[in-house]
Amino acid sequence: MTRHKVALVNLGCRVNRVENDLVASQLEGAGLELCDPAAAELVVVNTCAVTGEAEAKTRKRLRHVAQLPQAPLVLASGCVANLRGEELEGLAPNIEVVRDKSRLAEVALSRLGLEPGSVTDAGELAVTPTPTGRMRPGIKIQDGCDNRCSYCIVWKARGASRSTGVGEVLRQVRSAVARGGHEVVLTGINLGRFRGEAEDGREIALPGLIDLILGETEVERVRLSSIEPPDVTDELLDAMARGGERVAPFLHVCLQSGCDDTLRRMRRVYSTAEYRRTVLHARERIEGLALGTDLIVGFPGETDEEFEASLAFCEEMAFAKMHVFRYSARPGTPAATAEGQVPPRVMAKRGRRMRELAARMRRQSASARVGSEELAVVQYPGRAVTGRLHDLLVDPSAPLDALVRARVTSVMDDGTLVGTLL
Structure with missing residues (x-):
């Protein structure tokens, strides 16, 4: 059976990113496939109003995804949507504003003709x-x-x-x-x-x-x-x-x-x-x-x-x-x-x-961290982030998302640490 394809676009702060993760988990849990906007039937855009420049980027991105060849339905949520919802909906006929972020997944499923009741419980989203x-x-x-x-x-x-x-x-x-x-x-x-x-x-x-x-x-x-x-x-x-x-x-x-x-x-x-x-x-x-x-x-x-x-x-x-x-x-x-x-x-x-x-x-x-031992989360092959939020190069064999201990041996010109696993 073909799975419906959806994309999520985040334009905002750390909280917006977490909210996007939440919605993504709900949609995946309901059987949808996350993909690039160019292949999506529906695109969720989490907007940002922290600056005038951020709001301008929001409008530009909304116009762009609304005009993709397959003309996906675009759900706009977040700060700009709350402040200027009617204006955003006026940018293109396939843009719909959802002011209540807690209903994003439910609305997305409904617009795709699916049962909203299949949304995963919020306590299981991380x-x-x-x-x-x-x-x-x-x-x-x-x-x-x-x-x-x-x-x-x-x-x-x-x-x-x-x-x-x-x-x-x-x-x-x-x-x-x-x-x-x-x-x-x-x-x-x-x-x-x-x-x-x-x-x-x-x-x-x-x-x-x-x-x-x-x-x-x-x-x-x-x-x-x-x-x-x-x-x-x-x-x-x-x-x-x-x-x-x-x-x-x-x-x-x-x-x-x-x-x-x-x-x-x-x-x-x-x-x-x-x-x-x-x-x-x-x-x-x-x-x-x-x-x-x-x-x-x-x-x-x-x-x-x-x-x-x-x-x-x-x-x-x-x-x-x-x-x-x-x-x-x-x-x-x-x-x-x-x-x-x-x-x-x-x-x-x-x-x-x-x-x-x-x-x-x-x-x-x-x-100042050279010679120290650091606990770091491996985010990409061979690259981790320490507790002090320094980037750290480690052995590429270190498993992704593992919390590893490393000794810092040197520092690169851009401030990236180099370490050996302990």
């Missing part, structure tokens, strides 16, 4: 590797955001902060382990705001959830995705320290700017002094902790002096991994109409300098 090809399954534990940063519209698209029940989180972790997962990544739009209800009615915050996962499942390692500076609390650091090697020694602590005046215009809820104290404290509590962050250059009103202050602060923080973005005006946000919009050529120059610093810090962080 797959290793995931249907979209990732070796470290993500577990979405939180959605939405209560912050009101002046450049961001995600809080409108995703709604208020809300958390997955503790029992459901534990079920998904156990499912990932049962299917061969060694490391799971806890994800959320505002991860540190997790407040899940336990089966006995207690409210459990992120530190307590880490303790429960380590105590009640056999997962070998837990990793946290990005977190806001105020949420890096003593309780969280204590939970990470108690976990030892079972918790990845890495924190992605969002910064966005290393200048206080810029942070105030961004409506961020911390100063550089508070961020510095958080980082120093975390490094004291977690031995060998590596730090990642996000950084925006060219935010409205950013002067040369403010940029230099941000650059210097980032260098002081010695990030192991830094994602650098040029500011992209997001219609509907205060920053989009603020005075002092920075010219694109200035943003490009600042972006190059910040990325050069990021690459230099990346190499310095990697060089």
